[in-house]
Structures are given as C-alpha cells and as structure tokens.
Amino acid sequence: MLQRNMQRIDETYAPLGSATVEGDGFGEIIHRALAFLRRRYLIIILIAALAMAACIVYLRITPPTYTARVEILFSNSRAEFLQKQSLLPDPVVDASQSASQIATQLQLIKSRATAVRVINELKLADDPDLNVSGPSLSSLGRLISSASKDPQFDAAGQPSERVIAAFEDRLTAIRASSSNVIEVGFSSSSPIRAAEVANAVANAYIADQLDVKFEVNRSAKDWLQGRLHDLGKQALAAERAVNAYKSQNNIVSSGGKPIDELQITELNNRLAAARVQISDAAARASRYEVMLHANSDDSSSLGTLDAGPDSLTSPIINNLRLQYLELARRANEWAAKFGRDHQAVMLLRTKMAELRTSISEEVKRLAEASRSELEVAKQRQQQIEKQLNEVVSQSRSTSSAELTIRELESHAKESRTLYDSLLQRYMGSLDNFPLSEARVIAPALPPQTKSKPKTVLVLAIGALGSLALGVGLGLLRDRMERVFRTSGQIEGKLELPCLSIVPRLSGPKPPQPAAASSRADDDSRLIASPPSAVHDVAVNMPSSRYAEALRSIKLAIDLSPGKGSNQIIGITSALPNEGKTTIASSLAQLIGHTGKKIIIVDCDLRNPSLTTCLAPNATTGIVEVINGNRSLEETVWRDPKTGLVFLPAVRRKPLFHSSEILSAEATRNLFNQLRTSYDYVIVDLPPLTPLVDVRVTAPLIDFFILVVEWGRTKIDVAQHALHTAPNVYENLIGVVLNKTDIKSMLRYDAQHSDYYSDTHYIRYGLTDPT
Incomplete structure (x- = not known):
C-alpha cells in the first residue's frame, strides 16, 4: 500500500502533480508533433480550407490595382555661368544635407497642392477610383460608395476632401536607396491611367519648381530695379556734392x-x-x-x-x-x-x-x-x-576742407560701386531663365502586371496564416481540454501509477435484465440475476484486451505493498458516470472466475447503480444488514457461473446521512466479517466530488483504486478531488484509465505507439471486445 506525505500533497496541489514529462530529444519532439497533427488535423484542414476559400473569394471580388512608377533625379544641373548670373543662389545637394533635402522634396510631391493640380489637369474628380475610400475596394464597396453621392467639388470649385484623400492614398513617393533619385508611383484600376497620373505628378512637381523660381526671380528683379533707381540717385547726388564743395572751397585737383x-x-x-x-x-x-x-x-x-x-x-x-x-x-x-x-x-x-x-x-x-x-x-x-x-x-x-572732400568722394565712390555692381547683375538677369533641379530620368509606362492584390502572396499568406491559425486553435484546444488522455498524464499530474488502460466497449448496450429472479430448489438464498453483457465481457471473452486490462488491475492489487491474505479494495472516481461501477463488477467477475472467494459490495447508497445492473429486484441490502434487520446470508446474491457474491444496496427512500451509516460501528463489524469470509472484497464506492461518503470509508478499505474516463475526466477536477480527500489519496495504489479509445491513443501518445498496436495483441490471441 502506498503511503504518501500530506505535505507533499499540499505542495504538489495547485495543480496537484503539476510536473510535466520533459522531452528527451529531437525524436520525441517529432513524435509529439506528429501526434498533434493526428489529433487536430481536421481542425487544421478545416481552417486551411476556409482560409483558402476566403482568399479565393477575395481575389475574385477585389478589382486589380496597377501601379506605374516614374523616376525623378534631384540634383544641381545648372551650368556654372548661369549660376553666376542668377539673382539667387541655388541650393547645393551635398552628402550632409541630402537626406533632409530629399525628404523635403518627397513632401512637396505628396503635397495637397500637387494633388489638386493633377486632379484638375486630368479631371480626376469623376474617376471612379477616387470616389471610393481605399485603393482597392471590392465591387460591393464601390456600389456602396457610389450610392453615397458625396459632392466631388467644394464651394470654391476645388476637388473635395474625399477625392484628394483618395488621390493621396494612391500616390507614393520614396527615395531610391541612398541616391538622389525619387520614385513616384500611382495606383489605379487602369494601367494606362496609372502611368498617365504618375507622369502628370512628376510634371506638376517640376512645373511647380519652375513657377516658384520664376516668381522668386521676378520679385528679385522688381526689387533690384527699384534699388538701382535709388542707388543711381544717391551716387549722382554724392558726386554733385563733391563738385559743389570743391567749387565752394576753391579746391582744384589734377590727376585725382x-x-x-x-x-x-x-x-x-x-x-x-x-x-x-x-x-x-x-x-x-x-x-x-x-x-x-x-x-x-x-x-x-x-x-x-x-x-x-x-x-x-x-x-x-x-x-x-x-x-x-x-x-x-x-x-x-x-x-x-x-x-x-x-x-x-x-x-x-x-x-x-x-x-x-x-x-x-x-x-x-x-x-x-x-x-x-x-x-x-x-x-x-x-x-x-x-x-x-x-x-x-x-x-x-585748406587741410580741413580736404578731409571733407575725401569723405564726400569716398561716399560717392561707394555709391557708384554698389550701383555698378547691381546694374551688372540686373543686366545679366535680363537674359536669365529659371531651371529646375529635378528632371525625369525614367517616365512611367503602363504596367503589364497588377500590383495588388498579389495572387501568389495572398494565397501564400492565406495558406501559412490558416496553417498557423489551425495549429494555434489546435494547441489552444489541447491546452483548454485538460483531460486525461495518456498514462503519462496520470503519472505526471496525479503522481500515481497508471494500473491499466481499459479499452472502450463500443458494442450495443444489452437490454435491461428481467424483473423477476429465481430461487434455488434446495435452499432459500437468493441467486443473482444474469449480469449484463458489459459486466460479463471479462468472463465471456477472456482473450479480449478488455479482460487483459482487468488482469493488470488484479496484478496491481496482488503486488501492492502491505498485501494481506484478505483484502478490501475500494473502487471510486472523481465524477459520476466514469465507469467505476463497470470496472468494479468486471474485476469481481474476473477474480471470481479464477476460483477465488470474492464478494462485491455496493456502497453507493444514494445511487446504487451496481444493484440496478446485478440485482434489480433486490428488496434488502447492506443498509438492512447494518441495521440488523437482515443477516448477511439472507441479503447476498450469488452467481453460480463465477461464484461471485454480491451485497446490494436497496434505496427505499432518500438517504441524507449515508456517511453516518458508512462510518457506523456496525459497518466496521460487517467489513471485518467480510474480510474473514472472502479472499477479495470489492467495494463499489460513490464518486469523490459530489459526496463525502468515500472519505469516511477510509478506515474500512485497505486501498483504493481511482477510475478516470479517457477524454472526459478533467485533470483539475481529479486533482481537486484528491486534494480534498487526503486520506483516500494516501491509500490509492493507482489509477485506471477507463473507456480508452485505443485507436485514438496513437494521436496522443505517439512515442508509445507500439504499445497500442493490434499486431502484438493479435499475436497472443487477444481481441478487441467491440
């Protein structure tokens, strides 16, 4: 019998036995991945199919978008003699300021002024591509947008904000690598329209630069002309003042x-x-x-x-x-x-x-x-x-007069020099003409292939995304499932050995046994009614995998620590309907068939399902024996085929204090009597979670066996149930994984796939009881 420290139970709870089985290599990872794919391939295929269908629908309903691109070179292309004649200095594109200057030009290309100029020039306000929101809407989106009937022009006759925003969304301007080349692109449903608009944007940008330079030069010329007029007057007045002063002071000069x-x-x-x-x-x-x-x-x-x-x-x-x-x-x-x-x-x-x-x-x-x-x-x-x-x-x-003369002459000379300099620049600007620093080096041509949507990219993203989503949903389902599927989960989560993996009995349910029971001709003891087909599999099909799984349970009982000559084994589960009653009855049938003296006791007083299956017509049971109203011999039922003895539990009225009955001294005396009379005493107990009856039977039971249902019993529920019943947990010799889908086990325990192979069982004559 297993003895465990309660402190260890408390430490391993939350959840109990939270240790996981660590992988031991790349091969195990491959096995687990393959097992996951076997388990969740339907979800992955379904998600992939839906995603690919959505991608195909998207490609069918989404109109194609073509992007035409034009390349513009931004540099100082003006000749040196023209730069000397220019009124204003041209910006020099150097390495230190190239990035900021190119960024400025990008903003100018994508500016609102450029958009309005191109829209008005090409009359794009009526273009259907600019009357929808977004560069690539479906046909349904186009119909909805066209039905909205928003005005295409504002009160000033300019394109509306919606049209300008749609134009800016379709316009792109980027710097080609780290060069001085700007790549301008425009997206449209028509390749010819895309190339036309891209070239128009480049021309509008260059024309805007020329207009700005022309306006700046014109303003500079106007200012220079006025300044020349003023300087001419000042120089003439200064020279006249020099001559007048010389005449006034009778100062004549020769040779300066x-x-x-x-x-x-x-x-x-x-x-x-x-x-x-x-x-x-x-x-x-x-x-x-x-x-x-x-x-x-x-x-x-x-x-x-x-x-x-x-x-x-x-x-x-x-x-x-x-x-x-x-x-x-x-x-x-x-x-x-x-x-x-x-x-x-x-x-x-x-x-x-x-x-x-x-x-x-x-x-x-x-x-x-x-x-x-x-x-x-x-x-x-x-x-x-x-x-x-x-x-x-x-x-x-005459020295003081000469000083004044020199001052006047200096002022007159400066005025004349400035006038001559500005006059020279003005005369040179008359033949000057503005040049743009930008020029088109590769005009846009109608694209031959669509830029959006990219069929291969959409399908690839859809395939990869669907696979990732399917795998993610599969992992999420595995994570949220939290049920027992393998023996490794039982040993890792509950820290208990898995005594046996009992296969699912998927055959048709037998009809309910007859209501009447027969008596022997030579005595007055009750004889058990014929057991159902499910409970009788271990006896009727001794070479089945189901019977072999029950033998594994019996072997674990016989090899349990502290084994005595007579043993009382309690069969319980965490929740109802997990098959504990079937396991208890089948195990008792198997042990009885070996010739051992065995009795099975139905201690599920509030829901005696075992009595319903084995002795549905019983009128007295364990409660009457404990109360002293009936003797044990008058109450038990017997199976003449296997020698199995059954002590039923008859529910005459609701029992609210079943735990008090099971913990009574009379119950203890009854179990001591059973221990001395039989080799094995199998006790069908209620589940742990709803009731406390199992906990009070701990002094009566030598050890317990916990039954969990494959794919149904929650790990957290089983952990909590054992945590709330520490006296039961101390006496547990192991867990039985019941109703196991052996074929599905390959998807959950791929690294032990040979263990579940039918080849090995068939070789030794074992068959599937289904």
Missing part, C-alpha cells in the same frame, strides 16, 4: 590729387635735386683747390693734374696731357742718346713746362667755374625752400 599736394611734392623733388647738385659742385670745387695747391708745390709733376674725373672729361686738358707725355718720352729718349744737357733735350723740357703751365691755367678755370656753379646751386636751393614754405603754409589752411 589736390594742387597743393602736387606742388609740395614737386618742390620737395626739386629741393632734393638742388641739394644733390650743391653737394656735387662743392665736391668738384674742393678737388680743384686740392689740385691747384698740389701743383704749386710740385711743378715738375703731372700726377696731381689728373687727380679728378673732371680733368679727364676736359678735352683741352686731355690734349695738353697727351702732348706733354709725348714730349716727356722724347726728352727721355734724347737725354739717353744725347745727354741731359743737350740743347734739343732742353728745348723739349721748355715745351713741357709750357704745356704744364697751360694745364694749370685750364684747371684754375675749371675751379673758378665750379665755385660759380656752387653759388648758383645754393641760391636755387634757397629759392626752392622759400617756395616750399609758402606752399606748406598755404596747404595748412
């Missing part, structure tokens, strides 16, 4: 400079030249004086007479010097030939003295001329200095 300034400059230059001339004349006079002084000291030498460059430049001195040198040569030759005192030599020396005297006279004349030139130069310097002083003195009186 005042006369006084020119005179001072000229006198300074003349004074400098006079000073240089005086210096040169003084130097020459000084040299001539030195030459004359030297010649007076040494009259025999000619070296001092050619000490200065002036003497060399005099042709007279040069001629005399040449003659002197020739005579000196001849004198030397003759003196060597004839002697120094020769008369010819003396004559030559006399001529040389005369030539030297002539040279000295010429030098004296040059010295006198130098002194005269020096005097003249000094007088000229004094005269120039006098004139310079007079001019400087005169210029000081």
Whole structure:
C-alpha cells in the first residue's frame, strides 16, 4: 500500500502533480508533433480550407490595382555661368544635407497642392477610383460608395476632401536607396491611367519648381530695379556734392590729387635735386683747390693734374696731357742718346713746362667755374625752400576742407560701386531663365502586371496564416481540454501509477435484465440475476484486451505493498458516470472466475447503480444488514457461473446521512466479517466530488483504486478531488484509465505507439471486445 506525505500533497496541489514529462530529444519532439497533427488535423484542414476559400473569394471580388512608377533625379544641373548670373543662389545637394533635402522634396510631391493640380489637369474628380475610400475596394464597396453621392467639388470649385484623400492614398513617393533619385508611383484600376497620373505628378512637381523660381526671380528683379533707381540717385547726388564743395572751397585737383599736394611734392623733388647738385659742385670745387695747391708745390709733376674725373672729361686738358707725355718720352729718349744737357733735350723740357703751365691755367678755370656753379646751386636751393614754405603754409589752411572732400568722394565712390555692381547683375538677369533641379530620368509606362492584390502572396499568406491559425486553435484546444488522455498524464499530474488502460466497449448496450429472479430448489438464498453483457465481457471473452486490462488491475492489487491474505479494495472516481461501477463488477467477475472467494459490495447508497445492473429486484441490502434487520446470508446474491457474491444496496427512500451509516460501528463489524469470509472484497464506492461518503470509508478499505474516463475526466477536477480527500489519496495504489479509445491513443501518445498496436495483441490471441 502506498503511503504518501500530506505535505507533499499540499505542495504538489495547485495543480496537484503539476510536473510535466520533459522531452528527451529531437525524436520525441517529432513524435509529439506528429501526434498533434493526428489529433487536430481536421481542425487544421478545416481552417486551411476556409482560409483558402476566403482568399479565393477575395481575389475574385477585389478589382486589380496597377501601379506605374516614374523616376525623378534631384540634383544641381545648372551650368556654372548661369549660376553666376542668377539673382539667387541655388541650393547645393551635398552628402550632409541630402537626406533632409530629399525628404523635403518627397513632401512637396505628396503635397495637397500637387494633388489638386493633377486632379484638375486630368479631371480626376469623376474617376471612379477616387470616389471610393481605399485603393482597392471590392465591387460591393464601390456600389456602396457610389450610392453615397458625396459632392466631388467644394464651394470654391476645388476637388473635395474625399477625392484628394483618395488621390493621396494612391500616390507614393520614396527615395531610391541612398541616391538622389525619387520614385513616384500611382495606383489605379487602369494601367494606362496609372502611368498617365504618375507622369502628370512628376510634371506638376517640376512645373511647380519652375513657377516658384520664376516668381522668386521676378520679385528679385522688381526689387533690384527699384534699388538701382535709388542707388543711381544717391551716387549722382554724392558726386554733385563733391563738385559743389570743391567749387565752394576753391579746391582744384589734377590727376585725382589736390594742387597743393602736387606742388609740395614737386618742390620737395626739386629741393632734393638742388641739394644733390650743391653737394656735387662743392665736391668738384674742393678737388680743384686740392689740385691747384698740389701743383704749386710740385711743378715738375703731372700726377696731381689728373687727380679728378673732371680733368679727364676736359678735352683741352686731355690734349695738353697727351702732348706733354709725348714730349716727356722724347726728352727721355734724347737725354739717353744725347745727354741731359743737350740743347734739343732742353728745348723739349721748355715745351713741357709750357704745356704744364697751360694745364694749370685750364684747371684754375675749371675751379673758378665750379665755385660759380656752387653759388648758383645754393641760391636755387634757397629759392626752392622759400617756395616750399609758402606752399606748406598755404596747404595748412585748406587741410580741413580736404578731409571733407575725401569723405564726400569716398561716399560717392561707394555709391557708384554698389550701383555698378547691381546694374551688372540686373543686366545679366535680363537674359536669365529659371531651371529646375529635378528632371525625369525614367517616365512611367503602363504596367503589364497588377500590383495588388498579389495572387501568389495572398494565397501564400492565406495558406501559412490558416496553417498557423489551425495549429494555434489546435494547441489552444489541447491546452483548454485538460483531460486525461495518456498514462503519462496520470503519472505526471496525479503522481500515481497508471494500473491499466481499459479499452472502450463500443458494442450495443444489452437490454435491461428481467424483473423477476429465481430461487434455488434446495435452499432459500437468493441467486443473482444474469449480469449484463458489459459486466460479463471479462468472463465471456477472456482473450479480449478488455479482460487483459482487468488482469493488470488484479496484478496491481496482488503486488501492492502491505498485501494481506484478505483484502478490501475500494473502487471510486472523481465524477459520476466514469465507469467505476463497470470496472468494479468486471474485476469481481474476473477474480471470481479464477476460483477465488470474492464478494462485491455496493456502497453507493444514494445511487446504487451496481444493484440496478446485478440485482434489480433486490428488496434488502447492506443498509438492512447494518441495521440488523437482515443477516448477511439472507441479503447476498450469488452467481453460480463465477461464484461471485454480491451485497446490494436497496434505496427505499432518500438517504441524507449515508456517511453516518458508512462510518457506523456496525459497518466496521460487517467489513471485518467480510474480510474473514472472502479472499477479495470489492467495494463499489460513490464518486469523490459530489459526496463525502468515500472519505469516511477510509478506515474500512485497505486501498483504493481511482477510475478516470479517457477524454472526459478533467485533470483539475481529479486533482481537486484528491486534494480534498487526503486520506483516500494516501491509500490509492493507482489509477485506471477507463473507456480508452485505443485507436485514438496513437494521436496522443505517439512515442508509445507500439504499445497500442493490434499486431502484438493479435499475436497472443487477444481481441478487441467491440
């Protein structure tokens, strides 16, 4: 007998036995997936079929939409000489500002102004595509929208908000990758109309740019023309003011400079030249004086007479010097030939003295001329200095007037320069014309294939979505089902062994047994009425899988811990109609057929269903035995075929205190008597959930067996039932999974599929009792 700690029950509750069987590999995952598909393939197929049908209907009723695209290049395409002549600088598209500028152009293309311009140009207000909400409505949606009869134009004659909104919904403008190319697309039910509108949008965008530039240039020209007129007046007035001031102050200028300034400059230059001339004349006079002084000291030498460059430049001195040198040569030759005192030599020396005297006279004349030139130069310097002083003195009186003149002239020059600059730009703008930075590089052509709805994409999404939805609904149903399907669930959720998997008996229900009962000829004891076909399967078909499942229960009873020679086994369930009575009766029939002394007791006092099946005509039962109104031998029924003894429970009137009857001392004495008289005592107990009767029988029962119905008994209900009956849970030896659909088990326990295969059972002669 299994003994369990109540603390463990409390810990494992909520829900009890919440531990799950973990997978041990990829193979188990595959098995579980295949099992899930076997279980829920109908839901998946149904959802997939409905989804594909919906997709096909959607494709049939949804009109096709064609999208035409035009490519626009946005860049600075103006020539350099045109940019220099332009009044306003053009924006430069660089890498740092490209993204923001392209985003601005996208907003301009998708602006309301562009939409209104294209709608009016192509007369799209009557287009049926723009008179429905959304780019692709079904025919029914078009009929509903056309029946609404909303006005297509507002009071100002412009397209209505509905038409503009529909146009903007169909218009797309995106940047092609990270380039300066803008891709403009328009969707329509007609491919020709889509290409026409896309090209019209591109042309409207470029035309709008040209219009804006033309308007800006025109405004700039008007402003520049007015500004030129004002600047011309200002420059002319400034020049006139300069001339008037000069006339007023008697200031005349030559070559852009005042006369006084020119005179001072000229006198300074003349004074400098006079000073240089005086210096040169003084130097020459000084040299001539030195030459004359030297010649007076040494009259025999000619070296001092050619000490200065002036003497060399005099042709007279040069001629005399040449003659002197020739005579000196001849004198030397003759003196060597004839002697120094020769008369010819003396004559030559006399001529040389005369030539030297002539040279000295010429030098004296040059010295006198130098002194005269020096005097003249000094007088000229004094005269120039006098004139310079007079001019400087005169210029000081006119300095303040000159400052004013310079200021007036500067203002006049600035005004004239600004006027000339603006005049040049204005004259250049007369031949200037606006150019757009955008141009169409690939016009839109009528598309050959529709853009929406995409048949392959819709069908693929429908197929994948339906499969996902079907799988999701299947998983949701598996999650919400929460019923017992496999032995692993029983062992994992309830922490109890699964004693047996009893197959479902799907044969026709037998007719109700006859109301009369027979008696033996040689005694007065009641004999049990023939059992129904369901209860008699284990005896009539001992080679069936049903009988083998019952043998598994008997083996678990015989091998239970603490087994005694005589055992009392209680059969119960969590809820009614889970087959506990059938299991109890069939197990008792099977044990009785083996020759063991066995009695089955119906302790479901409020609903004695076992008595209805085995002894429907019984008039006395366990209640009368407990009360002492009848003896056990007078009350039991017997089956002569199997030796089974049955103690019925007769319900004469409603029993409100059945738990008190089962917990009475007389009941305990009765069960002790049964223990000593029989090898097995099978007790058919009421279910755990509705009543408390099972809990009070815990002292009477050696161990319990819990019956759960396959695919019906809720896991949470069974957990709660055992949690509320801890004394029963302590004495449970296991659980029987009843009414099992063996063929469906392959869908829930695929990893143990061989266990449920008919091949192994047929090999050993086991058959399905159905």
